[in-house]
Every structure is written in C-alpha cells, then in structure tokens.
Amino acid sequence: MSEIQHTDPIIGQTFGNVVAKSILGRGGMGAVYLGHHPGLDMMVAIKLLPDLFVGKREMVERFLREARVSGRLQHPNIVRTLDVGRDHGVYYLVMEYVEGVDAQRLLDREGRFSPMRAVNIAGFVARALGEAHDQGVIHRDIKPANILIARDGKVKVTDFGLARSITNTATALTLSNQVVGTPNYMAPEQIKSMDVDARVDIYALGVTLWQFLTGALPFEGATPMAVLLNVVGEQLQMPKETFDTLPKELREAVVAMTAKDPRRRLPNIPAVLAVLKKARDALRAAGMDSTAPMPGAPVRASSPQVKSLSDTGVPRSQAVPPPRNDPQSFTKPLGSDVQPRPPQGNPRPGTPRPGGR
Numbered sequence: 001m002s003e004i005q006h007t008d009p010i011i012g013q014t015f016g017n018v019v020a021k022s023i024l025g026r027g028g029m030g031a032v033y034l035g036h037h038p039g040l041d042m043m044v045a046i047k048l049l050p051d052l053f054v055g056k057r058e059m060v061e062r063f064l065r066e067a068r069v070s071g072r073l074q075h076p077n078i079v080r081t082l083d084v085g086r087d088h089g090v091y092y093l094v095m096e097y098v099e100g101v102d103a104q105r106l107l108d109r110e111g112r113f114s115p116m117r118a119v120n121i122a123g124f125v126a127r128a129l130g131e132a133h134d135q136g137v138i139h140r141d142i143k144p145a146n147i148l149i150a151r152d153g154k155v156k157v158t159d160f161g162l163a164r165s166i167t168n169t170a171t172a173l174t175l176s177n178q179v180v181g182t183p184n185y186m187a188p189e190q191i192k193s194m195d196v197d198a199r200v201d202i203y204a205l206g207v208t209l210w211q212f213l214t215g216a217l218p219f220e221g222a223t224p225m226a227v228l229l230n231v232v233g234e235q236l237q238m239p240k241e242t243f244d245t246l247p248k249e250l251r252e253a254v255v256a257m258t259a260k261d262p263r264r265r266l267p268n269i270p271a272v273l274a275v276l277k278k279a280r281d282a283l284r285a286a287g288m289d290s291t292a293p294m295p296g297a298p299v300r301a302s303s304p305q306v307k308s309l310s311d312t313g314v315p316r317s318q319a320v321p322p323p324r325n326d327p328q329s330f331t332k333p334l335g336s337d338v339q340p341r342p343p344q345g346n347p348r349p350g351t352p353r354p355g356g357r
C-alpha cells in the first residue's frame with residue numbers, strides 16, 4: 001500500500017498555491033488530498049477532478065458548481081470552501097482541512113455508534129442542512145462518507161458535488177439517463193424523478209441515523225439497481241434487536257424522517273431537530289447518554305458499495321487516528337449558536353476501541 005502512496009504522481013504537485021501532501025479519501029467524484037498552503041502556512045484539503053472527467057463538460061460544470069454552491073455556505077457544521085481553479089490542466093477545489101475521520105470509516109472501525117452519539121451526530125448534520133436549505137441548497141448526497149468527524153469532536157458536512165439549488169432548477173445538471181446519488185440513501189422520489197426538494201436530505205439523514213444505530217445498511221442488493229428497486233418497493237425495516245432496546249422516540253424519529261411518501265415525511269429541518277431533541281431527552285431519561293464506543297460492537301464488513309466508497313487505500317500507518325472526543329450534544333435551544341461545546345467532564349480515558357486501528 002505504501003508503494004501506492006509513493007508512486008502517486010499527485011503527491012508533491014502544486015495546484016494553485018497548494019502542495020499536495022498525501023491522500024485523504026476517494027469518493028465517486030474524485031480524490032481528496034491533504035495539502036499545504038505555504039503562503040498561509042496552513043494545512044488544507046484539496047479535491048481534484050480526475051483526468052478522465054476533464055474532457056466532459058458536464059463533469060467540469062458539476063465540479064465548478066460544487067465550488068460555487070459550497071462557497072456560499074458558511075456554517076460551523078459545513079466544510080468551508082476556500083478556492084477553486086485550474087492548474088496545469090487539473091481542476092482543483094481547496095477547502096478547510098478537517099483533521100479526523102469520516103463517519104463511514106468510523107462505522108467500519110466501531111461497528112455502530114452508541115444511540116446518544118448517533119443522535120448527536122445526526123443533530124449536527126441537521127443543523128448543517130438547515131443552513132443549506134435556508135440558502136436554497138439541497139445536498140442530495142447525505143451519507144456517512146460525507147460526514148466528517150474532527151478530532152476535537154466537531155461534525156462537518158462535506159461533498160456538495162451533487163448539491164443543487166432549489167430556486168435554480170433550470171440549470172440543474174443531470175447525467176443523461178443516470179440517477180445521481182448513492183442508492184441506499186436516496187429517497188424514492190429522488191429515484192423516480194428529478195423533481196425533488198429539501199426533503200430528500202431529511203430522508204437520507206434518516207437512513208444515515210438508522211445505519212449509525214444498527215451498524216447495517218438497509219435495502220441491501222447485489223447490484224445498485226437491485227438496491228434502487230428495494231428502496232422504492234420495500235419498507236425500511238426497524239430491526240427489533242436494535243430498536244426494542246431503545247426508547248421509542250428513536251424509532252419514531254427514524255420513521256418520521258424516512259417516510260417513503262415525501263408528504264408524510266418530516267417537512268423541514270426544524271421538525272427534524274425537534275424529534276432528535278425528543279430522542280435525546282428520552283435517552284437521557286433512560287440513562288443511555290453515553291457517547292463512548294459501543295462495548296463489544298461487531299466490526300462489520302460493510303456492503304460492497306459502501307466499502308468501495310470508504311476504502312480509500314490509505315496505508316494503515318497514514319490512516320487518520322480516531323477522534324479523541326465525541327461530538328457534543330446539541331442541547332441549546334433551536335436557533336442558538338450551533339457550535340459544539342467543548343467536552344464536559346465525560347472523558348473516556350483508556351476506553352478500549354473495538355477493532356483498535
């Protein structure tokens with residue numbers, strides 16, 4: 001693996017002002033590298049559009065649009081976009097570097113999250129989405145791989161590569177005859193038509209919360225098409241072994257967020273924050289407020305799709321270490337400052353980490 005790292009021709013190259021240092025992750029669109037900005041003496045993340053897409057106007061447009069859309073969002077729970085450009089033929093997007101790990105990799109490592117931690121992370125993502133939706137932006141690809149958990153516990157949403165402007169549907173780009181999104185997290189209406197609104201993000205966040213709690217993926221299928229058919233045709237199951245052990249408010253939150261019919265789904269982010277708060281209060285009342293890794297949680301092999309998205313080929317030695325603290329709760333009233341507070345007396349010294357890597 002380390003040879004791959006050394007032979008990666010990107011390492012050491014300069015894009016704009018930024019020198020690529022090592023790979024951080026790979027997704028459907030391109031690769032993201034850790035970079036150094038010498039002028040600012042600052043570490044940044046730099047996303048590159050793969051060569052094979054450069055000739056494709058649609059992909060270039062999509063990439064530039066990601067920059068424009070994310071560039072206008074300023075929120076503590078959204079990765080900040082700093083620059084975009086083209087250098088020796090390569091399109092690049094410079095963003096704030098989040099030192100930590102994405103939630104998919106954390107799930108791969110820990111199996112599943114404690115209910116309180118799951119609800120807390122979902123709460124911060126909801127706040128990020130609240131800002132995006134208020135600015136007229138739908139993310140359209142909410143899933144654990146696009147949720148970054150910083151070492152200090154902050155939660156930041158990244159990858160606005162599929163985002164679209166609610167008010168500017170005329171210029172919405174679609175890949176001809178292709179569904180855009182990640183099958184397991186796509187709302188049925190996103191699969192069936194391009195005419196979607198912010199409720200697709202609420203659905204995807206509901207599926208993400210389901211995955212955080214169960215450690216599994218709903219709507220498994222041998223092929224992406226099989227998954228899509230299941231998403232449209234099958235109810236989201238609420239596994240007894242998970243949900244019967246939790247306060248009913250958690251199940252209610254997931255059910256309300258993932259209704260197949262968007263008209264029956266929670267209509268907006270304030271409604272999502274309200275059910276998440278209820279879930280939190282219920283967990284607290286039940287004494288289930290630990291955010292520590294689940295004791296003995298199985299280290300699951302994820303389904304092939306998710307694996308391929310999260311398996312970035314980063315050598316173990318370079319893999320980002322697990323966060324030291326968990327995301328803090330979002331206990332403040334709605335609309336108040338959304339910055340997570342510093343950890344409050346819930347240290348987990350020596351907590352064993354299942355999987356330990």
Ligand SMILES: Nc1ncnc2c1ncn2[C@@H]1O[C@H](COP(=O)(O)OP(=O)(O)O)[C@@H](O)[C@H]1O
Nearest residue numbers: 025026027028029030032045097098102145159
């Ligand atoms: N700002 C960042 N800081 C640290 N890691 C990042 C950052 N942005 C992305 N990553 C990592 O790179 C992966 C791919 O980035 P993403 O923007 O999701 O690309 P894609 O559009 O190809 O899915 C993420 O899942 C995450 O692990």
Ligand SMILES: [Mg+2]
Nearest residue numbers: 027145146159
């Ligand atoms: Mg991604």
